[in-house]
Amino acid sequence: MITIIRYGMQEALRRKVFLVVLSLTIVFLGLFWVINHFVFRDVAHITPPEDVHVDSRTFAGAFMFGLGMFATLFLGVVLAVFLTLGVVSGDAERGLLQPLVVRPIGRAALLGARFLGAAAVCAAYVLAVYFGAMLIVGGTGHWWPDRIVTPGIELVAAVVIVTALSLLGSVVLSATANGIAVFMLFGAGLVAGLLGSIGHALDSHAVKTSAAVAAWVLPFEALYQDALRQITASTSGVTGFLLQLGPFGGAYIHGWGIRLWAAAYLALVAFGAALVFARRDL
Amino acid sequence: MPAALAVSGLVKRYGAVEALGGVDLEVREGELVGLLGPNGAGKSTLVKIAVGLVRPTAGQAALAGAVAGSLAARRALGYLAELFRFPGWYTADEVLLLHQRLAGSDGGAEERRRLLELVALADARDRRVEAMSKGMQQRLGIAQALVGEPRVLLLDEPTSALDPVGRRTVRLLLEELRGRGVAVLLNSHLLSEVELVCDRVAILLDGKVVAAGTPAELARPRGVEIETDAGLETIAGAGREDAPRLVAERVAAGRQVYGVRVLTSTLEEVYLEKVGGATS
C-alpha cells in the first residue's frame, strides 16, 4: 500500500505535475493579491446611496473570497485530474500497470492506494490555497469569512470526489478521454450552480429543479456551493441578499443531507471503480 | 502435488474474435514448456489468463493449484509481459526494490545484486530505465520476474529484443531455474531456442493446440542418408532402427560405406508443416 502510494507520488514528481501546479498557484496567489489590493483600495472610496444598506467592505470581501474559493476548487480539480487521469487505462496501454497488477497486492488495493495518495496531496494543496486566499483577502481587505474551517473542508471533499470520479474514469476511458470527461463534468457542475443562482433570482421553478438535480448528481458542486454559503452564513440584510444573487452566491441545497449524500456518493464511486477494475482485461 | 500450471477447456473471446478456442495445457514442476504459434495465435492471451490479467470466457486456469488471478496464484508466479515498461526515472535497482516490496520478498540488497548479475546487468545497477536500451530493459524485466523466487515463471517472448549473447544468457538461466524445480512457460518465435531449451512444446494455431510433445517426439524421422562409393543415397521413410539393416545390405552388395546419418525434421519443419503459411 505505502509502496504504491510512494510510487504514485514519484510518478507525479517526475511528470512535473507538482512543479506546474506550484508555479501556477504562485502566479494565481500573486495575481489574487494584486486584485484584492486594488479592489479594497477602491472600495474605501465608494459610499453607497443613503437608502441602500449595503456594507461595501463585506460585499467586496465575500465576493473576492468567493472568487478565491472558485480558483481553489479549480486548481484542486486540475491537480486531482492530472494525478489520476491515466492510473488504469493510461498505464495499462503503456505497459506500466501489468507488472504491478500481477503482484500479490491486488487490484482493489492498488487502486485504493493511488486514490489515497492523490486525495492526500489534493487535500493538502486545497487547504493551502484556501487559507492562502483567506489571508490575502483578510490582509488586504480586513474581512474574514463567517466560518473559517468548514468551507475549506467542504472544498477538500469536493476535490476528493472529483479525484474518485477521475479514477473511476481511468478504469474505463483512455487517459485523454478521461481528462476531457472529468473537466466536462466539472464544467457542467459549475453551470448548474450558476443556473441555480439565476433560477432563484428569477424564481423559476423549472430552472431551480434542474439545478437541484444537478447538485445531487454532482455533489462536488453542491459542496462547493455550500462552502460559499458558509462564508457569509451570518451576513444578513441587503448585503447578504445581493451576494446570493452573484456568481459566488452559494447553495440553495445545503446542510447535512447533501454532505451525507456526498460521502455516500464517494463510497459508491470508489466501490464502482474497484468493481469495474476487478473485471477489466488488461 | 498439483501441476504448476494447468489450463483446461480455456476459451477467450474478444467480441467476435476468438483468441482461444478450448485449450488444454499443463506445465509440471521443474518443467520448461515452450508455446509456439504464429502472430495472433493466442499465446499472449493464454499467458495473460494464467497470470490473472485477462478473464477467460470459459474453462479453467490454475496456477500452483489455485485459481488463476487469486492471491495464492499471484504469490506463486513471476511474469514478464510481452509489452511492458518500467517507469523511466527508476534505476535498475529501484525497479527490483519496488517489486521486492510488492512481492513481499525479504531477499534485500543481496537478492537484487544476484538477480542483476544473472541477467548481466550488474554494471547497470544505478542506471535509469530511460537510459537503457530495449534489450537491457528486457533483461531487467526478466530479473523482475524472478524477484521473490517464484515457483512458476511465465515469460512472454523474453528474448525478442536480445542479442545472441543475451539469448544464450537467458537460455542458461532458464536451464538453471529448471534445475531448481521452477516451472517455466515460455512464449517464443525463436524455434531453435525453444528446441534447445524446452522439455515440451505446444504449437498454437488460431487459438487451438495443433501439436504438443517433446521436441524429439515432434521431430519425426525423415529418412536415412548413406554415403558410399556410389555416392550419396537417401532412403526416405526409413528410421533409426532401419539403419543397421540398410548398411548391411550395402556392404553385402560390395559397397564401401563412408557414412550414415538418420535424418529428423527440425522443429522448424514441424512448425511450418503444422502451421502452414499462417500468420496474421
Ligand SMILES: Nc1ncnc2c1ncn2[C@@H]1O[C@H](COP(=O)(O)OP(=O)(O)OP(=O)(O)O)[C@@H](O)[C@H]1O
Ligand atoms: N484486447 C484485445 N481486444 C481484442 N482482440 C484482442 C485483444 N487482445 C488480443 N486480441 C486478439 O486475440 C488474438 C490472439 O492474440 P494474442 O496476443 O494472444 O496472440 P499472440 O499469439 O500472442 O500473437 P503474437 O505472436 O503476435 O504475440 C488475436 O487475433 C488478437 O487480435
Ligand SMILES: [Mg+2]
Ligand atoms: Mg503475443
